[in-house]
Amino acid sequence: MNTAATPPSRLRSRLTLLLIVAMFFASFGIALVLRFTGWEPRHTRNVGTLLEPPVDLGAAVLVEDGDGRLALANDAREWTALVRVPAPCDDACWQRVAMLARVRAALGRHATDLRVRVLDAALPPAHRDALAPVQAVAVRGGLPATFAGPATGAPDLWLVDPHGYAVLYYAPGFDPGGLRKDLSRLLK
Numbered sequence: 001m002n003t004a005a006t007p008p009s010r011l012r013s014r015l016t017l018l019l020i021v022a023m024f025f026a027s028f029g030i031a032l033v034l035r036f037t038g039w040e041p042r043h044t045r046n047v048g049t050l051l052e053p054p055v056d057l058g059a060a061v062l063v064e065d066g067d068g069r070l071a072l073a074n075d076a077r078e079w080t081a082l083v084r085v086p087a088p089c090d091d092a093c094w095q096r097v098a099m100l101a102r103v104r105a106a107l108g109r110h111a112t113d114l115r116v117r118v119l120d121a122a123l124p125p126a127h128r129d130a131l132a133p134v135q136a137v138a139v140r141g142g143l144p145a146t147f148a149g150p151a152t153g154a155p156d157l158w159l160v161d162p163h164g165y166a167v168l169y170y171a172p173g174f175d176p177g178g179l180r181k182d183l184s185r186l187l188k
Helices: 007-036 091-106 108-113 176-186
Strands: 049-056 061-064 068-070 079-084 114-119 135-141 156-160 165-170
Touching: 061 114, 079 091, 079 176, 091 108, 091 114, 091 176, 108 114, 156 176, 165 176
Parallel strands: 079 114, 114 135
Antiparallel strands: 049 165, 061 068, 061 135, 079 156, 156 165
């Protein structure tokens, strides 16, 4: 018995195969076009400004209360938020820094993966309870010029990865909710 395919079914098989190949290459082509035109999905963008290239803070000498040196590069996979406050930091300014403690608490089980440190400013006794996990560090050298000196107007922040590189910058007046969004993606 001859079981050879009849010409219409052979043509249908070939068209099906060509359709599958065309669908594969069409999706690949669309992906290439999107990639090279610079398109990015909105939900994957950082709220903070991505520092390119990242700023190496390995030479920075930061000293915590009690003369303990803060190592920005660490094996514990802890990220560090370095906050710079204006020279005359009033109550509103310290309340803004206290919001960072709430951002840290909102990270849930990942809260211990974030250290919040204020650069070269003593924490006021009136706000110590609200600033509970936030600590002050003294800068003894090694920070780039962009970190030197007080902030202007409101606190600004640099997010430092566990390898000791500043990777994101948040300008004065940044949205703490945006910082929480970035951190929730980074700490997963």
